[in-house]
Amino acid sequence: MDLSRRYRITGVPKTIVNDTVEILGGLPEADFVDAVLQRADGASQS
Amino acid sequence: MALLSPQDRQTLTAHLAPISRKVDLLLFTQTIGGSESGLIAKQVADEVASLHEKISVVDKNFVLDTDDRAKYGVDKAPALVVLGDGADTRIRFYGANTGYEFVSLVEAVLLAGTGNLELEPETVTAVAAVDTPMHIQVFSTPT
Numbered sequence: 001m002d003l004s005r006r007y008r009i010t011g012v013p014k015t016i017v018n019d020t021v022e023i024l025g026g027l028p029e030a031d032f033v034d035a036v037l038q039r040a041d042g043a044s045q046s
Numbered sequence: 047m048a049l050l051s052p053q054d055r056q057t058l059t060a061h062l063a064p065i066s067r068k069v070d071l072l073l074f075t076q077t078i079g080g081s082e083s084g085l086i087a088k089q090v091a092d093e094v095a096s097l098h099e100k101i102s103v104v105d106k107n108f109v110l111d112t113d114d115r116a117k118y119g120v121d122k123a124p125a126l127v128v129l130g131d132g133a134d135t136r137i138r139f140y141g142a143n144t145g146y147e148f149v150s151l152v153e154a155v156l157l158a159g160t161g162n163l164e165l166e167p168e169t170v171t172a173v174a175a176v177d178t179p180m181h182i183q184v185f186s187t188p189t
Contacts, residue, residue, distance in 0.1 A: 009185045016183045033169050036182065 049093050058152060062098045065159030069101045072127035074120050076108040086142035087124035094155060101155060126151070130158030145188035
């Protein structure tokens, strides 16, 4: 429950990258890789 | 009572048949004061291990096995650390692998036991270029 609050988990699956980037829902492989790698560089964070 | 039906066991045994490397599932649980899901996590891990002779469950005490906790970065229980041929795959599961997460565990075991990635070549190239540590957490529910 603590983790759910900490990362604001209101729906699943929800992916958290490096404690900062949030990806909600399932994505096609290519889109998921883009989201994880590009956003993790700080390009776009929710 | 077994979690898997005879039919499910048959299907999963065939699915895991390609495993050629030893897979160790390090299961960290806390008996006293720990989560009730530890018992379920243990049952799930044991049933998966019973599907192939190369899969083993190694029980760890979350409170007492502090060296292993530190070695594998385990900070909560129940936790499952997946090793392939003795090497850390860096795959961790927290909580019991029930519901859809049972499939996630089976696929992680298959990956550790075969080394076969089912990813697009572009994905493998992109991930191989990562040069800084990344921590990816996926939250799910057992239903």
